Amino acid sequence: EDKVVQSPLSLVVHEGDTVTLNCSYEVTNFRSLLWYKQEKKAPTFLFMLTSSGIEKKSGRLSSILDKKELFSILNITATQTGDSAVYLCAVGGGSNYKLTFGKGTLLTVNP
Amino acid sequence: GAVVSQHPSRVICKSGTSVKIECRSLDFQATTMFWYRQFPKKSLMLMATSNEGSKATYEQGVEKDKFLINHASLTLSTLTVTSAHPEDSSFYICSARTSGRADTQYFGPGTRLTVL
Numbered sequence: 001e002d003k004v005v006q007s008p009l010s011l012v013v014h015e016g017d018t019v020t021l022n023c024s025y026e027v028t029n030f031r032s033l034l035w036y037k038q039e040k041k042a043p044t045f046l047f048m049l050t051s052s053g054i055e056k057k058s059g060r061l062s063s064i065l066d067k068k069e070l071f072s073i074l075n076i077t078a079t080q081t082g083d084s085a086v087y088l089c090a091v092g093g094g095s096n097y098k099l100t101f102g103k104g105t106l107l108t109v110n111p
Numbered sequence: 112g113a114v115v116s117q118h119p120s121r122v123i124c125k126s127g128t129s130v131k132i133e134c135r136s137l138d139f140q141a142t143t144m145f146w147y148r149q150f151p152k153k154s155l156m157l158m159a160t161s162n163e164g165s166k167a168t169y170e171q172g173v174e175k176d177k178f179l180i181n182h183a184s185l186t187l188s189t190l191t192v193t194s195a196h197p198e199d200s201s202f203y204i205c206s207a208r209t210s211g212r213a214d215t216q217y218f219g220p221g222t223r224l225t226v227l
Contacts, residue, residue, distance in 0.1 A: 043218045097216075
């Protein structure tokens, strides 16, 4: 059975801090790893990673994938209160394009 | 681009009634749509996968007669919760993917269903 494990499950930081969120996976026929941000409603897409070692960056957020060690990290630098959310990691594989989601990391950024 | 809408955003109904939720891809053709359910402070639980013009594939433990899914066109999928009961109360989210974007799923804003 495919498995995605995120850590930590929750994290509280102060504005300006840098955080690293972790995602490890065991998936048959791995194809891609995706990061989503979920605030009060549905998840919004952040990144899709398919190749090892290539960093994807969007503003203060960046992510990288290690296919040998089967994990990914999501970094957020100079955190802001608006970064408070649940960050979900999902892995895709197989012919039906289903995603297997982790339980998420609840990030709280205090002013 | 890649906007998915869901309607209604919130619905309250009496036990025993049926509720229909619509999911639309607004600016792309969705070859596959997915329906999820999310309980408070829990992750997304996939209910079913639907491809346009064919029957939905349900995950283990999801009653297909209870949760009817229709993917009538490349931009519209509907989920009907039949004979709803209080335990069906939940946050239902759809997502859509297009053939050109591999695994990326774009999510709708979700529908909060409350069954009294």
